[in-house]
Amino acid sequence: MANIETNQSQSRVQRGFARKQKRLSLRIDMTPMVDLGFLLITFFIFTSSMNEPKAMDLFMPEDGPETTTAxxxxxxxxxxxxxxxxxxxxxxxxxxxxxxxxxxxxxxxxxxxxxxxxxxxxxxxxxxxxxxxxxxxxxxxxxxxxxxxxxxxxxxxxxxxxxxxxxxxxxxxxxxxxxxxxxxxxxxxxxxxx
Missing domain, CATH: 3.30.420 (Nucleotidyltransferase; domain 5)
Structure with missing residues (x-):
């Protein structure tokens, strides 16, 4: 799960008045997203190597006299x-x-x-x-x-x-x-x- 941390900022001076304003800053932990990215990359590499092109088998006749068919x-x-x-x-x-x-x-x-x-x-x-x-x-x-x-x-x-x-x-x-x-x-x- 992503961790969200909040920090409150200190007071800020606006137009000569001292006023406290709460300022929130977010910090998102991206570790699970990186893990998901590597899992997807691994999956696509594995499936692309397993999916090889298929070709028909070719059976050539043996050398020798012609064969007749009934x-x-x-x-x-x-x-x-x-x-x-x-x-x-x-x-x-x-x-x-x-x-x-x-x-x-x-x-x-x-x-x-x-x-x-x-x-x-x-x-x-x-x-x-x-x-x-x-x-x-x-x-x-x-x-x-x-x-x-x-x-x-x-x-x-x-x-x-x-x-x-x-x-x-x-x-x-x-x-x-x-x-x-x-x-x-x-x-x-x-x-x-x-």
Whole structure:
């Protein structure tokens, strides 16, 4: 608590008359205010050092031959200018591939549908089962990795559309996704929708 001290002054002469006037002087103890200041400084230094920027983990593929994706688990998203989102299921060289246009909320529904479909129809291979038993992980990890989403932005795609699509992968807990450039077959499919 602040201590306030008062001092009375002595008499003062005004216009020749001696008159007593009480004069009060204040003395405020600032020690608690200094303590509070140091506590605030300590708090802000501590919180600023604890709040470090977060970045996405980047998993690079191992060197070696190209890995193929099962047609039943392949889902390709093409990003075009003006936030255009197109998708198709399966491999692009398949003759009956149908490319569809979607919105951001629509692609989320399609990702959820495709993930549930792949998990439901997944038949675990022996290598995945052995790996799950050795690592003591559930077989559901193998099922979730059966879906591979390929995100292919064109040169006209905006940066915010790419970031939004990567956020969708995190939100929907897609275990395997790839960010790559579209090839000639993808661009041909994209041109056929316009």
């Amino acid at each position: 047609e039943s688990g392949a889902f390709t998203i093409l990003l075009d200018k003006d936030a255009g989102i197109y998708y198709y299921e399966g491999q692009p060289d398949n003759s009956n591939v149908e490319i569809k246009k979607s919105s951001l909320s629509g692609i989320r529904k399609e990702l959820i549908r495709k993930k549930q479909e792949v998990i439901k129809n997944y038949k675990p291979d022996k290598a995945c089962e052995e790996k799950a038993v050795a690592n003591q992980t559930p077989i559901d990890d193998c099922r979730q990795k059966a879906l591979t989403v390929m995100i292919k932005p064109t040169k006209d795609a905006s940066y915010s559309a790419i970031v939004a699509m990567l956020d969708e992968m995190t939100i929907n807990k897609i275990a395997r996704y790839v960010l790559t450039e579209p090839d000639v077959r993808d661009l041909t499919l994209l041109q056929s929708t316009k």
